[in-house]
Amino acid sequence: MSVTALSSAWRDWIRDGLERGCSQQQLVDVMLQNEFEANFARAAVSVVALEPRGAAAQKPPTEPMVPHRFPLDGNTVPGLDRPVQVLFRLERPRVILFGNILSEQECEQIINLSRNKVERSTTVDNATGKSVEHEARTSEGTFFLLNENELIERIDRRLAALLQHPIECGEGLQILHYNVGGEYRPHFDYFDPNIPGSKPHLEERGQRIGTLVMYLNDVEAGGETIFPDLGLSVAPRRGHGVYFEYSDDSGTLDPLSLHGGAPVIRGDKWIATKWLRQRASR
Ligand SMILES: O=C(O)CCC(=O)C(=O)O
Ligand SMILES: [Fe+2]
Numbered sequence: 001m002s003v004t005a006l007s008s009a010w011r012d013w014i015r016d017g018l019e020r021g022c023s024q025q026q027l028v029d030v031m032l033q034n035e036f037e038a039n040f041a042r043a044a045v046s047v048v049a050l051e052p053r054g055a056a057a058q059k060p061p062t063e064p065m066v067p068h069r070f071p072l073d074g075n076t077v078p079g080l081d082r083p084v085q086v087l088f089r090l091e092r093p094r095v096i097l098f099g100n101i102l103s104e105q106e107c108e109q110i111i112n113l114s115r116n117k118v119e120r121s122t123t124v125d126n127a128t129g130k131s132v133e134h135e136a137r138t139s140e141g142t143f144f145l146l147n148e149n150e151l152i153e154r155i156d157r158r159l160a161a162l163l164q165h166p167i168e169c170g171e172g173l174q175i176l177h178y179n180v181g182g183e184y185r186p187h188f189d190y191f192d193p194n195i196p197g198s199k200p201h202l203e204e205r206g207q208r209i210g211t212l213v214m215y216l217n218d219v220e221a222g223g224e225t226i227f228p229d230l231g232l233s234v235a236p237r238r239g240h241g242v243y244f245e246y247s248d249d250s251g252t253l254d255p256l257s258l259h260g261g262a263p264v265i266r267g268d269k270w271i272a273t274k275w276l277r278q279r280a281s282r
Contacts, residue, residue, distance in 0.1 A: 206278025
């Protein structure tokens with residue numbers, strides 16, 4: 001199945017690409033790699049190319065994106081290289097639990113590639129924007145660059161098609177490992193625009209707009225992803241992933257997206273997180 005609807009993220013991506021000097025054909029080629037239908041991709045690029053500059057600023061705020069981004073035929077998401085299921089969906093804020101995003105083997109492979117690389121996790125310092133260790137985040141972690149190897153490339157492509165967001169506008173996969181007692185206390189994933197430390201991040205790639213937390217193993221007890229203000233907790237299950245959004249098309253941030261990783265009670269917990277950004281690196 002091909003993608004036949006243009007999200008605002010793709011529209012912004014086309015506009016940015018044109019401003020950076022990419023040819024229309026280069027942009028169309030990337031869209032084809034991301035499962036867009038050829039005529040649609042060509043039309044979309046030429047329409048955006050004809051829009052007056054600064055149109056983004058004049059665009060009226062639109063409704064928060066709605067689940068039609070995931071055209072459902074039955075309860076699986078079509079157009080991917082494996083049958084990803086939708087297990088539950090909350091409309092506002094958007095929270096979707098997907099099943100079967102990753103195979104058992106892919107989960108194992110990611111854990112094995114990460115086991116010797118993980119280091120104590122950090123958080124973004126409010127004042128400086130630098131990464132610092134913090135008691136609120138007692139996990140260890142590592143990153144993969146976009147398309148770092150064949151496995152990560154396959155997964156990044158799948159996630160771009162699933163979330164209908166260009167690969168370049170995603171951050172590299174982050175891997176986290178929590179031992180017993182390890183947790184990530186409730187926090188927002190978006191950069192708080194009122195905090196000086198957010199500035200370099202916002203200038204570089206814009207705001208974060210959504211998060212997909214994928215579970216790489218089953219956890220014997222604890223380790224749920226919790227949304228305290230929604231009264232929602234998601235139990236980790238290998239291959240599943242919980243996706244949530246916190247910024248609508250007009251850039252309004254949603255504090256209901258407060259979330260965390262509850263302490264692991266028994267066993268350990270491995271996750272892979274994909275953060276979506278408004279734009280690619282400049
Ligand atoms: O551990 C979890 O379930 C949540 C992780 C998380 O919030 C994050 O990586 O930003
Ligand atoms: Fe988070």
